[in-house]
Amino acid sequence: xxxxxxxxxxxxxxxxxxxxxxxxxxxxxxxxxxxxxxxxxxxxxxxxxxxxx
Numbered sequence: 001x002x003x004x005x006x007x008x009x010x011x012x013x014x015x016x017x018x019x020x021x022x023x024x025x026x027x028x029x030x031x032x033x034x035x036x037x038x039x040x041x042x043x044x045x046x047x048x049x050x051x052x053x
């Protein structure tokens with residue numbers, strides 16, 4: 001599943017932006033766990049956590 005998401009994020013920048021927007025919306029609705037999961041998936045499929053450290 002993660003490989004499919006990785007390919008789509010690299011192929012469709014608008015999708016990546018929309019997914020990030022959804023994570024922000026979840027935070028604003030106090031759906032913290034869902035937001036964390038979305039942000040984790042976005043990070044893992046793009047730059048990765050080691051690059052952020």
